[in-house]
Amino acid sequence: MPSSPDDLNLVVNKLIEKTETGAIQWVAVNPTTYAVVRPTGRLLIQRVPISTGRPARDPSTGRIQIETADTFAMTATNLQGEALYTLRPVLPDPINQLLGKLYNAIVAKRTQQGLDFLKSIIPD
Numbered sequence: 001m002p003s004s005p006d007d008l009n010l011v012v013n014k015l016i017e018k019t020e021t022g023a024i025q026w027v028a029v030n031p032t033t034y035a036v037v038r039p040t041g042r043l044l045i046q047r048v049p050i051s052t053g054r055p056a057r058d059p060s061t062g063r064i065q066i067e068t069a070d071t072f073a074m075t076a077t078n079l080q081g082e083a084l085y086t087l088r089p090v091l092p093d094p095i096n097q098l099l100g101k102l103y104n105a106i107v108a109k110r111t112q113q114g115l116d117f118l119k120s121i122i123p124d
Contacts, residue, residue, distance in 0.1 A: 005095070008087070012074075012098045015043075019105045026106045034106050041078040045103055048073055050091070072099035 018024040026034040033046040056067035076085040089096040
């Protein structure tokens, strides 16, 4: 896996590109986690909401509540489930934003695939 921040940016940007083109197929592990499974292991990305500690007003209820923000974790494991590389950036780390872009690309691609499937089963 990457040995420098520049290498990491290149890897994540390549994952984004391959996800957007459909070259990499992600599967949902649960509502906030997606995985790519390969013969040698798997790559997981997870959205993890955290509390920012700042108060914010809920627009629908008007109540004050603690604001949350999303962080993203990425883990590469071997077939035995041993973590070979783990990345858990904190806010406002730029790599967290890049992982967020990857996560959003995965969700967008899976949503598009779902819509394409729905269109395919509707009779002409």
